[in-house]
Structure formats: structure tokens, C-alpha cells
Amino acid sequence: xxxxxxxxxxxxxxxxxxxxxxxxxxxxxxxxxxxxxxxxxxxxxxxxxxxxxxxxxxxxxxxxxxxxxxxxxxxxxxxxxxxxxxxxxxxxxxxxxxxxxxxxxxxxxxxxxxxxxxxxxxxxxxxxxxxxxxxxxxxxxxxxxxxxxxxxxxxxxxxxxxxxxxxxxxxxxxxxxxxxxxxxxxxxxxxxxxxxxxxxxxxxxxxxxxxxxxxxxxxxxxxxxxxxxxxxxxxxxxxxxxxxxxxxxxxxxxxxxxxxxxxxxxxxxxxxxxxxxxxxxxxxxxxxxxxxxxxxxxxxxxxxxxxxxxxxxxxxxxxxxxxxxxxxxxxxxxxxxxxxxxxxxxxxxxxxxxxxxxxxxxxxxxxxxxxxxxxxxxxxxxxxxxxxxxxxxxxxxxxxxxxxxxxxxxxxxxxxxxxxxxxxxxxxxxxxxxxxxxxxxxxxxxxxxxxxxxxx
RNA sequence: GUGGUUGUAGCUCAGCUGGUUAGAGCACCAGAUUGUGGUUCUGGGGGUCGUCGGUUCGAACCCGAUCAUCCACCCCA
Numbered sequence: 129x130x131x132x133x134x135x136x137x138x139x140x141x142x143x144x145x146x147x148x149x150x151x152x153x154x155x156x157x158x159x160x161x162x163x164x165x166x167x168x169x170x171x172x173x174x175x176x177x178x179x180x181x182x183x184x185x186x187x188x189x190x191x192x193x194x195x196x197x198x199x200x201x202x203x204x205x206x207x208x209x210x211x212x213x214x215x216x217x218x219x220x221x222x223x224x225x226x227x228x229x230x231x232x233x234x235x236x237x238x239x240x241x242x243x244x245x246x247x248x249x250x251x252x253x254x255x256x257x258x259x260x261x262x263x264x265x266x267x268x269x270x271x272x273x274x275x276x277x278x279x280x281x282x283x284x285x286x287x288x289x290x291x292x293x294x295x296x297x298x299x300x301x302x303x304x305x306x307x308x309x310x311x312x313x314x315x316x317x318x319x320x321x322x323x324x325x326x327x328x329x330x331x332x333x334x335x336x337x338x339x340x341x342x343x344x345x346x347x348x349x350x351x352x353x354x355x356x357x358x359x360x361x362x363x364x365x366x367x368x369x370x371x372x373x374x375x376x377x378x379x380x381x382x383x384x385x386x387x388x389x390x391x392x393x394x395x396x397x398x399x400x401x402x403x404x405x406x407x408x409x410x411x412x413x414x415x416x417x418x419x420x421x422x423x424x425x426x427x428x429x430x431x432x433x434x435x436x437x438x439x440x441x442x443x444x445x446x447x448x449x450x451x452x453x454x455x456x457x458x459x460x461x462x463x464x465x466x467x468x469x470x471x472x473x474x475x476x477x478x479x480x481x482x483x484x485x486x487x488x489x490x491x492x493x494x495x496x497x498x499x500x501x502x503x504x505x506x507x508x509x510x511x512x513x514x515x516x517x518x519x520x521x522x523x524x525x526x527x528x529x530x531x532x533x534x535x536x537x538x539x540x541x542x543x544x545x546x547x548x549x550x551x552x553x554x555x556x557x558x559x560x561x562x563x564x565x566x567x568x569x570x571x572x573x574x575x576x577x578x579x580x581x582x583x584x
Numbered sequence: 585g586u587g588g589u590u591g592u593a594g595c596u597c598a599g600c601u602g603g604u605u606a607g608a609g610c611a612c613c614a615g616a617u618u619g620u621g622g623u624u625c626u627g628g629g630g631g632u633c634g635u636c637g638g639u640u641c642g643a644a645c646c647c648g649a650u651c652a653u654c655c656a657c658c659c660c661a
Contacts, residue, residue: 134652190585191659263658447661448661532619532621536619536621537621549620
């Protein structure tokens, strides 16, 4: 016996039952995206290595899956880089392509490359897998789907408002009834760093305070110290950890804190605007919450930052997003502002499974199975099947005259609701004998009557 | 990259301080039932106990290495 087959770490096979549920998530997201006027695009699974490298920080670079060149191009391997221990340079010399790490950076590349064919503001949605060479764990895979909606070419806050509405609409539609849309603004974070006199440590500060709910105030203070933030600055930041109350209360508290920072106040203004409009328009099931500690690692965000978490369940964020003023600038097209969101379909699936949010109706594709009794009967069944299919009834004919028991069991295992038996009697009278697998009832009638029965 | 967990039949797992022929449930196949599934009964096939090495008269069990897995950290959807 050969060794057991397997699939790479962090990847999965999806059985039909799972795919039906996954497709339900995808189609729900897609239909909402389309209602807001987003158009579909796709980009290749792989990008040129240089398109991706350096866009996600040092940590991100390490998590990019690279595709080894084959054939003659391996001759271009930079052996001297290898012997010098410069592995990054060496890998670049033998891996010209890499699997996409997210959908946003490839989208930026796409916009720059196809700018002449796009009408701005350009609103696109994209549902495709991405790959990360991370260690798998709960809710973390090496291959997973992102469902992104982004607008590029407008800095209007109208889109922030609509994107929050999309979060709310999609997740409410999927049956979530307790989830938080957390929102913050990078300008507020910049303002905080500025007020503390540590403007150049913005990233260090944001990364640290992002962990507040995980490691507590003491942990954050310790991390800030380790990252070289001055004691004076830490003291100044401290009150922010205890910010609570309604969104309005938190915002007004911060406004005082940030009164000397122009950028900080701008962030407050933007956020207040979005929050007030969102609440005036009304939301379904979401709790929309301003969270100063929300930072997110991606350093290309410049304005709004979003993150969605399902409550009462042990799982990281299920959606994310934000505004990036100059993403396309990385590829040479300046002055285009973008804002977008991303649904993590795999995590949404895991949470829905855990909370039992999937509708009860299970896998039913085939409605009718024709039992096969032999060559002549099979032909008659095929003729009838053809007629059923013309009426859009999904049906199939068992492929061989196997024992009745086996054929019935197949219908049962597949959860096919009706079994039709065509024997010599039925051929001569031009009728069908059909059995309702749920009730066990069986009767003989004309095909038309049978069709009426199953369609009712 | 760091720390920990678990690897026994297709799946979920039992297996005593190391003892002779390694078990159960589910699944699968056959029969009870030659045109009737889902329930029931009877029988059957299927495992070099993750892999390699060590200790021992003797290893699924103890030790080491290695691979895989899951969980946590980092980071993230």
C-alpha cells in the first residue's frame, strides 16, 4: 500500500455539504456588494514578487508564499547572496512570482495598470483566495478567501458610511445578531502620538495599544517602554486606556486631549461625521463602536479603520478594512484615495458553524432518482428524465441495474426526496411509479401528475 | 520564528506498573429481504499502533530523534 495522500498544512478539502454553506456566504456577500454598486473583478493568484514585497511590513514579507522558478531561470540564482547569508536577496533571485497575500495590494496594482479603462470613483468587489505562510491554528489557514469591496478615486466619507452599512447588512442577513463594528481613525492615532511628542513612534504606539484588551494596561505600558516610548509620553497616553461611555462621550473626551493637534482633530471630525450619519440612517443588528485602541497592523491605512468581531465566540476579527490615501502611489499613481473592507469568509463560516446560524435546509440538489431495472427500463427513464429536466427538475438515473436495495440506499444517502421506478408495467401503461422518501408513500400516475406533486 | 498538545482500523477513540493472538462504536461489504431506503438482527473484510533508532527475555506502552497535527505567542481574516 502506498503512503496515505495528504494536503499541505493549513489547506482544506471542502465536501459538498460544506461547499453549499460556503456558497451561501459568498452569494450573500456578493448580492449586498452588488446592491451598493460594486462591480466584480479578478486578479491572478500569483503576482510578481516585487509587487507584493515590502507592502505588508517585515513580518508580512516573511508570510508571503513564493513560487520557485523552474528550468533555466534557476541558473540566475544569486549564489553569492546565499553564501553571504542574504536569504531575502537569494530567494528573490530564484522566485520571481509569489502567491497573493491579500486582495488590496493586487487591486492597487490593477488600478494603476488599467487606469485608462476605469471610471472613477471605481468600485470593485473581489472574492478570491489568498495565501499566507503562517502557522495554522484556530481560525487561521494558509489558504483562505477574502471578500473585498473597495472604492478608489474618492475621499468622500459617504463611502465610509456605506461600508459600515454593508458590514451590518451582510452579517445581519447571515443571521448574526450580536457583533461589533469597531471603528477608529488613523488620524486620531497620529494626533495622539503628536500630542505625546512621539510622532515618529506612531507605529510602535499603535501596535502596542491595539493589544489593550488582550494584555491589559500594564502589558501595554510594558510594551511601550520596550519600544522606546518615553515615560512622559506613556503617562500622557494612560488616560486614554480608561476612555469609556457612549461614542459621543469618548469622542468629546478625546477632542480635549487632542486640542493641540490639527491632524488629531481632523480625525475626530471625520469619525464624528461618519458615526452620526450611520446612526441617523439606522443599523440592523450591529453595535457600532468607536474604539481608540483599534489600530490594526496594516500601515497603509490613513483614515478610517474598521474591524468586525462576533461576540460570544472565541475568534479573531471576521472582517477588516480602512482608508488608504496613497495606496496606488506605491505603483506610481499619485493622488487616488481608496477605502475598502474585507470579509473573512472562512472565519465567518467557522463562527456560523459554532453558533449554528446556518439554515436547516441541507444539501438537496437532485430531486428525483430513477431506479434502473435494465436496458429497456433505463432508456424509458432517460426519456422521462429529459422531460423533467426541461421543467427544471434536477434528476438522475441510476447507472446500472444494481439491486433495488442498493439503489434505494443511494437515494437515501443522497437525501433525494423522490424515487421513480420504471418497470415493464410502467412502460406499457406510460406511467410512473414514484415514492416519497420522506413519508414512504408510493403511487402510480401520469408523468404530469408526478411533476405537479413534486413541484407543489 | 518561539512554546506546548496529540499521533492506535476509512472516521471518533479505548488499550491496566511493559507480557503472548491489539479492541469498541460509526462507516463499508454480504445475508435475513430475487421490485423498496432510513429502524432491527447475523456474519465479514480492514491496523508493520506516525516513522527511524535505543533500553528490555519481551515495547502500542519506557527513552531519543524525526515527521505530522492541533493549540498558544508573534502577526493576522
